[in-house]
Amino acid sequence: MLFSREIPVKKSVDICIVGGGAAGVTAAVAAARAGAKVYLAEALGMFGGLGTAGGVPVYMTFTDGINFCADGLGREIKDRMNAEFNLCSGGRGINPEKLKRIYDDMCSEAGVDFSFFTDFIGAESNGRNVTHAIFSSKSGIFAIEAKVFIDCSGDAELTTRAGGEYMYGNEKGEVMPGTVCSHWANIDWQKLRNSGVSVYQQLLKAFDDHIFRNNDPHHTGISQTANTLGGGNMGHIFGLNPLSEESLTAGMVEGRKQSVEFQNFYRKYVPGYEGTELTFTASIMGVRASRRAVGDYILCIEDYRTKRIFDDEIGRYCYPVDIHPSSTDKEEQEKFQKLYSIHYAPGESYGIPYRSLVVKSFDNMLVAGRCVSSDQYMQASVRTMPGCYILGQAAGLAAALAVAKNGMVRDIDVKELQRGLKKMGAFLPNFNE
Numbered sequence: 001m002l003f004s005r006e007i008p009v010k011k012s013v014d015i016c017i018v019g020g021g022a023a024g025v026t027a028a029v030a031a032a033r034a035g036a037k038v039y040l041a042e043a044l045g046m047f048g049g050l051g052t053a054g055g056v057p058v059y060m061t062f063t064d065g066i067n068f069c070a071d072g073l074g075r076e077i078k079d080r081m082n083a084e085f086n087l088c089s090g091g092r093g094i095n096p097e098k099l100k101r102i103y104d105d106m107c108s109e110a111g112v113d114f115s116f117f118t119d120f121i122g123a124e125s126n127g128r129n130v131t132h133a134i135f136s137s138k139s140g141i142f143a144i145e146a147k148v149f150i151d152c153s154g155d156a157e158l159t160t161r162a163g164g165e166y167m168y169g170n171e172k173g174e175v176m177p178g179t180v181c182s183h184w185a186n187i188d189w190q191k192l193r194n195s196g197v198s199v200y201q202q203l204l205k206a207f208d209d210h211i212f213r214n215n216d217p218h219h220t221g222i223s224q225t226a227n228t229l230g231g232g233n234m235g236h237i238f239g240l241n242p243l244s245e246e247s248l249t250a251g252m253v254e255g256r257k258q259s260v261e262f263q264n265f266y267r268k269y270v271p272g273y274e275g276t277e278l279t280f281t282a283s284i285m286g287v288r289a290s291r292r293a294v295g296d297y298i299l300c301i302e303d304y305r306t307k308r309i310f311d312d313e314i315g316r317y318c319y320p321v322d323i324h325p326s327s328t329d330k331e332e333q334e335k336f337q338k339l340y341s342i343h344y345a346p347g348e349s350y351g352i353p354y355r356s357l358v359v360k361s362f363d364n365m366l367v368a369g370r371c372v373s374s375d376q377y378m379q380a381s382v383r384t385m386p387g388c389y390i391l392g393q394a395a396g397l398a399a400a401l402a403v404a405k406n407g408m409v410r411d412i413d414v415k416e417l418q419r420g421l422k423k424m425g426a427f428l429p430n431f432n433e
C-alpha cells in the first residue's frame with residue numbers, strides 16, 4: 001500500500017530535536033541558550049521520558065567520587081530539584097512532578113519552542129542532508145524544516161526513519177529486559193531503617209513461600225522519593241522487544257501484574273511497608289536499551305577499561321557497565337555481576353568523544369541519550385540520566401555551533417565546542433588551551 005499526501009511545513013528552525021527526555025531537554029536548553037532557534041517535539045504530555053513518565057525513581061551518580069562529571073546543566077537540574085525539596089535516597093531520589101516542572105521551566109525560560117503530543121513519524125532528506133522531520137499530532141501531519149537535527153528519541157527513531165545506520169542489542173540481537181516502574185505511598189522509612197531487616201533476605205524467604213510466579217533475584221527495589229513515598233524500579237520483562245507494540249503491550253500488562261505481587265511481598269515481609277499502597281505504575285515501558293545510532297565513533301568497552309582520553313572529548317563519565325540479566329538463570333546473573341563489579345576508584349572516569357554524537361549516515365545530524373553511538377556495554381554505562389545530561393548539553397551546543405556552518409556538524413571547531421562546554425561548567429579536565 002502506498003500512502004502519499006501533501007503536508008504543510010509548519011516551521012523553519014535552526015535545530016529540530018526529536019524526544020524530550022533527559023537528553024532532549026538538555027540539548028534544547030543548551031542550544032537555545034547559545035542563541036539558536038530550537039523546536040523540540042515530544043510524544044508524551046510531559047518532558048523527562050523515563051525519568052518522569054517512566055517512573056525511574058533515582059539518579060545514578062553525577063560524580064566520579066571527586067569530580068562532578070555531569071556538571072553544567074546536570075548540576076543545574078539537580079540544584080533546582082534540591083532548592084524545591086530535600087532530595088531523598090542520598091540526594092538521588094526523584095520526585096517526578098517536580099522534575100516535570102523543572103524541565104518545563106528550563107525550556108520555557110531558554111525560549112525553546114516545544115510541543116507535547118507530537119509524534120515524529122518520518123524524515124525527508126536530500127542525500128546526506130536531512131531537510132525535514134515529519135510529525136503527527138492532534139492538528140494533523142506536518143513537517144519541520146531545520147538546518148540541524150538531533151536524535152534524542154531513546155530508540156534512534158530519527159536516525160532510523162531517515163534511513164541511517166543503527167545497531168541493536170548484543171551480538172545475538174537481544175536487548176536488556178524492561179521494567180514497569182511504580183510509585184508507592186504510606187511507607188514508614190524510619191521503621192524499615194530501625195528494623196535492620198534486609199529486603200533481599202526477605203525476598204529469598206518469599207521465593208520459598210511461592211509469593212511470585214517467577215523468582216527474580218535481581219531486585220533493585222523501592223527507593224525513598226519523599227517522606228512516606230517510594231519509587232519502585234523492580235521486576236523484569238524478559239524477552240521484551242522494545243520496537244514492537246505487541247511486545248510492549250504484553251510487557252505493560254505483565255509489569256502491572258508483577259507490581260501487585262510486589263505489593264503482597266512488601267506488605268507481608270518487610271517492616272515499614274505494612275500499610276503501603278501501590279499508587280501508580282509507569283505510563284511507559286522502562287526500556288533500558290533498544291536501537292543505537294552508528295556514529296563516526298562507537299564508544300566501546302575498551303574505552304571503559306583504559307579510562308580513555310580523547311582529543312575531542314565533550315565530557316567524562318564513570319558509572320559501571322550495568323547490563324541487566326536477560327533471565328533469572330544463575331549463569332545470566334553471574335555474567336551481570338562480573339561486568340557490574342568493574343568499578344572505578346574515586347576520581348577515575350572515561351572520556352566521551354564528540355564523534356560518538358555525530359550520526360555517521362548524515363552531515364547534519366547528532367544523537368544524544370541512551371541511543372548514542374556506543375557498543376552494548378558502554379550504552380549500559382552512559383545511559384543513566386546524569387550520563388544523558390552530559391551527552392545532551394554537548395549535542396545542543398554543538399548543533400548551535402553547526403548552524404553557522406550551514407548545519408554541517410563535522411565542520412564545527414571542536415575546540416570552540418569544548419571551550420563553550422567548559423564555560424557552561426562541563427567537566428573537561430583534559431581540555432587545556
Ligand SMILES: Cc1cc2nc3c(=O)[nH]c(=O)nc-3n(C[C@H](O)[C@H](O)[C@H](O)COP(=O)(O)OP(=O)(O)OC[C@H]3O[C@@H](n4cnc5c(N)ncnc54)[C@H](O)[C@@H]3O)c2cc1C
Pocket residue numbers: 018019020021022023024041042043044047048049050051056057058059060061118119120121152153154155157178179180181233285286287288368369370371383384385386388
Ligand atoms: C527501568 C529503568 C531503570 C533505570 N534506572 C535508572 C536509575 O536508577 N538512575 C539513572 O540515572 N538512570 C536509570 N535508568 C536509565 C535512564 O533513566 C534512561 O536511560 C534515561 O533517562 C534516558 O534518557 P533519554 O533522554 O536518552 O531517553 P528517554 O528518557 O527514553 O526519552 C526519550 C523521549 O523521546 C520521546 N520519543 C520517543 N520517540 C518519539 C517520537 N517518535 N516522537 C516524539 N517523541 C518521541 C519519548 O516519549 C521520550 O520522552 C533506568 C532506565 C530504566 C528503563
